[in-house]
Amino acid sequence: MGFGATGQTTAELCFNTAMTGYQEIMTDPSYAGQIVTFTFPHVGNVGTNPEDDETGDPVAEGMVVKWMPTDPSNWRNVQPLSDWLAARGRIAIGGVDTRRLTRAIRHLGAPHVALAHDPEGNFDIEALVAAARSFAGLEGVDLAKDVTCAQSYRWDEMRWAWPDGYPKQESPRHKVVAVDYGAKRNILRCLASAGCEVTVLPATATFDDIMAHQPDGVFLSNGPGDPAATGVYAVPMIRDVLDKTDLPVFGICLGHQMLALALGGKTVKMSHGHHGANHPVKDNDTGKVEITSMNHGFAVDGQSLPDGVVETHVSLFDGSNCGIRLENRPVWSVQHHPEASPGPQDSYYLFERFAAAMAERAPEPAQA
């Protein structure tokens, strides 16, 4: 049975295994061009609210769930999931054995699919199959340009603190330019909580655009699509930052993949990617294991990293690369999502490490 908007859409289908956070998942800009099928069966039962959006609108193309959402029951609920999706033009279907579907995706790879919702049940199956077949896929596609901000803006909201909402930051210490390839809001909040004065710039920002803000550090955000395609314009900018400055650089997910490309590494398309909130990642420097949030369908090829680039984190699920750093400079990035939202906060220390690198580069003048 369908819910949310009516109509039809095509996309890549990926599964997410998180047990919470369907609203954050649906509004993560990195899901542009993808439909998400949830292995957790209760989706929609706590409704939706304005605080949990990771961006203004859902950017995942649609959702597939096991049970039709029941009436929302939560003190934070403002709108039932079905109405929330309908208001944003997003199609969903329920009553699907999503764990069986997930097993098929794990076996065969993420398929190209058509998703349709018609309350009258008038489906032209052949047309839907043709639509799915004509979907070109995500390889070679720059989707960051579709989800980035139109203009630069200042971000000053910090991480959630119950019960009064997101607090505003008071005296930020480090000027950070965050390049927005489809940034999740909680990443910006985590940067603000770590003491960064965050200015967000559009994905096409040039080296000169960035330097005009006299930053103490540069942050490269998450985002949808193929890192090699967005890298066509992002990599030259990143190389300029690396070659012409000594600024600390920190990247997450798409930002990680594009930093690796700028340093001479390669990225590959995965068969079904990593999408969940329980992915164990090992920090090679400390030997510690972090349980992390993940959402990626491309990965950095750890074998392709040139000399001077250290592999700092690996996935304990499949050994794939999850982090890199330059040997002698505060330039690093991770594949997983230290901002969580949804997911565990084990990796939040990475934001503090970024702030510490900026503090070390530009120590605060001693107080008189």
Ligand SMILES: NC(=O)CC[C@H](N)C(=O)O
């Ligand atoms: N969350 C992200 O930034 C995803 C990066 C990239 N689009 C991928 O699928 O791998």
